[in-house]
Amino acid sequence: MPGGYPVLFHVEGRRCVIAGGGAVAERKAAGLLEAGADVLVVAPGLSLRLREWAEQGTIRAEAREVRASDLDGAALAFAATDRPDVNRWFASEARSRGIPANVADDGEAGDFVTPAVVRRGDFVLAVSASGAGPALSARVARELAERYGPEYAELTAILRKVREAVKAGVPDPAERRRLLGAAATDEAIRLWLSAPPAGEEPERLLRELRKLADSSQL
Ligand SMILES: C[C@@]1(CC(=O)O)C2=NC(=C\c3[nH]c(c(CCC(=O)O)c3CC(=O)O)Cc3[nH]c(c(CC(=O)O)c3CCC(=O)O)/C=C3\N/C(=C\2)[C@@H](CCC(=O)O)[C@]3(C)CC(=O)O)/[C@H]1CCC(=O)O
Numbered sequence: 677m678p679g680g681y682p683v684l685f686h687v688e689g690r691r692c693v694i695a696g697g698g699a700v701a702e703r704k705a706a707g708l709l710e711a712g713a714d715v716l717v718v719a720p721g722l723s724l725r726l727r728e729w730a731e732q733g734t735i736r737a738e739a740r741e742v743r744a745s746d747l748d749g750a751a752l753a754f755a756a757t758d759r760p761d762v763n764r765w766f767a768s769e770a771r772s773r774g775i776p777a778n779v780a781d782d783g784e785a786g787d788f789v790t791p792a793v794v795r796r797g798d799f800v801l802a803v804s805a806s807g808a809g810p811a812l813s814a815r816v817a818r819e820l821a822e823r824y825g826p827e828y829a830e831l832t833a834i835l836r837k838v839r840e841a842v843k844a845g846v847p848d849p850a851e852r853r854r855l856l857g858a859a860a861t862d863e864a865i866r867l868w869l870s871a872p873p874a875g876e877e878p879e880r881l882l883r884e885l886r887k888l889a890d891s892s893q894l
């Protein structure tokens with residue numbers, strides 16, 4: 677399989693359908709919920725967690741075999757049953773309706789594979805070995821999770837504000853790039869995390885950034 681094209685697909689509020697209700701379906705559902713999707717799970721046997729989510733109204737679940745009509749209005753489809761024939765049929769039904777499908781027992785049979793993900797707010801790290809070694813992807817994601825802790829969620833929120841200030845206050849593209857580069861250095865990250873710039877006037881923020889850029893010789 678030639679390397680796939682990585683994207684962040686916006687699923688917020690959009691229906692994503694999972695055929696299957698075991699450990700794999702549960703993992704796909706968890707990732708979709710983190711991204712704000714409207715999750716429908718269909719399987720005769722639903723895991724305990726999936727049943728709990730359904731009772732709480734976190735997902736919709738149907739305890740029966742999957743049908744083509746379950747795909748109505750879906751943005752993405754996940755074939756995660758333990759029946760390879762059902763998975764292939766479900767993926768081909770999805771594809772015929774123009775809905776991209778993932779096939780859990782054979783990555784190459786689907787339109788996309790799901791990487792191992794570390795999510796820190798808007799900072800998203802995704803690791804894929806394109807199906808060659810999911811255990812490697814999972815291990816590297818665990819290593820990244822240690823390196824990039826929960827503070828990166830706050831950091832990303834700060835960077836967004838810094839970027840807005842630069843975009844609004846610095847018309848020259850080269851200077852913009854220089855300052856935004858400086859905003860992502862280790863030194864800047866230490867500064868943002870120890871003294872978050874919330875509520876500061878943009879002018880002061882820009883002065884701070886110019887100092888950082890000069891000191892890191894950007
Ligand atoms: C990353 C992760 C994300 C997720 O699922 O959300 C994910 N698999 C994870 C773990 C994992 N899966 C398996 C093992 C046991 C070790 C092993 O078999 O190697 C472990 C390790 C573990 O559990 O630690 C078994 C397995 N997986 C696939 C097959 C079928 C095949 O080979 O085609 C079989 C054999 C089934 C069998 O023989 O019965 C297929 C796929 N698994 C993928 C994703 C896609 C490509 C990922 C990539 O791009 O690298 C792809 C192609 C399709 C897809 O699902 O999209 C998640 C880690 C989450 C985390 O912990 O962070």
Ligand SMILES: NC(=O)c1ccc[n+]([C@@H]2O[C@H](COP(=O)([O-])OP(=O)(O)OC[C@H]3O[C@@H](n4cnc5c(N)ncnc54)[C@H](O)[C@@H]3O)[C@@H](O)[C@H]2O)c1
Nearest residue numbers: 696697698699700701718719720721741742757758780781
């Ligand atoms: N992609 C991955 O990460 C990965 C990892 C491990 C295994 N797998 C593959 O994924 C498959 C599922 O793994 P699992 O651990 O979740 O299995 P599991 O046995 O825990 O669950 C299988 C599920 O499929 C459901 N099912 C069976 N027939 C169905 C139908 N007609 N319609 C809807 N649902 C149906 C069952 O009710 C059950 O909920 C495995 O067979 C394996 O090939 C993929």
